[in-house]
Amino acid sequence: MTSAEAAAWYFKKAARIMDVGERIETLLVTPVREVKVQLSIELDNGEIKTLTGYRVQHDNSRGPMKGGLRYHPSVDADQTLGLAALMTWKTAVVNVPFGGAAGGIAVDPSQLSLKELERLTRKYVDQIHDIIGPTQDILGPDMSTNPQVMAWVMDQYSRYHGHSPAVVTGKPIDLYGSRGRETATAKGLLFVCKELFTDVSTPIKGSRFAIQGFGNVGSHAARLFHEEGALIVAVSDVHGGVKNAAGLDVAGLFDHVRKTGSVKGYGGGTACTTEEVLTADCDVLIPAALGGAIDKHVANEVRARFVLEASNGPITPEADEILEKRGVMVVPDILANAGGVAVSYFEWVQNLQHVTWEEERVAHELQRVMRDAWEKVAHINRSRQLALRTAAYVLAIGRVGKATVLRGI
């Protein structure tokens, strides 16, 4: 089950608990628009390569739709639809005035030169420019797309529609990007964790964290939690892992990663596997790698009291039930990693107002957004005795549903 399929499953579970009925369920899951486009580009060697691009716009009841642009061989219509729906629920949980969308190109970007990637990106924008825009559908980075790709998107769209930085977020700081965008997801994670720990009267200082995945989110999370006095007892990436029950020296670990490109082989601890990170003796487990890492087998071995889902769908629905039965509290992806889309919203706001916020303001606003979202989800969790994940989906359905009812169909 992909993370998008898992999200659809969780949506259905919440919709059944709310008893919204089959036709309302269909109304909520059916996308507004699905587009598939042909992308033919000339390669550097003169050959023609034809690829397929997608854009799915899922729901716009709460505002312009927002979603990533993914370059990966696995991209297809189903995956894109699932991600678009996930964005609808995520933007609703953190209450930013966006709907959900997603897009991508079925391509292995490592096989393309920078020039080819630029031509491909511009071609994609050529094909969809009339259905995206600052008040319609706003793109952002996802797997294998970065601030440079976002800059090309902005430039190409602006050629058709005039200067429009707000058509895309995750842009470089030097080209209408927002300060704090790079650390946004990890910071959102930290802010949610602070709220959770306040509720359960536990200090972050001295608590033990295990982090699976050391990319943008995982590495920033390690640094941020370490700065709060937490012990980072285990980390891993695709190459391997390292653990130290007394806490890893995070500065040393970063030096090692800068030099070798991986946490593997870091001398400040003992080598371990990814699975050992997931089942490490710790207080908080942060899965920040690809989806589905925690299946039913791993779930029985998880020793953390809390799991913060930094990536989308790291826990399979089966494993989720096991963790719930075992009393492990899971902060779901649509809440825990929503800091990214929240700061994307701030970037859009800054672009529309032609202003630049200081990093402190971004962090302050992000904390407010994450705190509000946590309070709402935690309230449903307590008052209805629902797991945090189900509570988050209930909140998302509630917000999207209210907008839909108020607008009329």
Add this chain to the structure above:
Amino acid sequence: MGLSTKQLEKLLTLPLFKGLTQAEAAAFFEVANASSARSGAVLFKEDADGDSLVIVLSGEVQVTRRGVELARIGANSVLGEMSIVGPGEKRSASATALTDLDLLTVPARRVQELLKANNLAALKVVANVATVLRSRLAMINEKFVDSLGGKGKKREELADFGRILNSWDF
């Protein structure tokens, strides 16, 4: 006419004769006439005077109004219930034999005489007519709402969803 016990028992299973005792049924059908019709025969035409209740004992009848087929009815069904409610009723539809038919006809005038005399069997039959008509009216109401494109229903469903959402404290 005299009907066999078996025939009477069969008739008593029809909704229109529900609740009648064997004796009451025998009295009611005393005035009935047995007849038959060939395939293609017109039993009655719409807007003609409704002067009798017709019971199809065997065969199949097509019921039409303004040329549109409303129903096909088979053995042990009843036509012209309206005619026994009161005088001056017009046939609401035409009835044509699709096969050879065996029929039983009860003159409406005769039923009305029984009603005037407070005949229990006739009163029970009229009460049954009311029940049959009520369920048909409910069905027509439903079709009428559907013919409006289901708009009334849709608005209600969306409003129901709104009420569900209001029951949650977001």
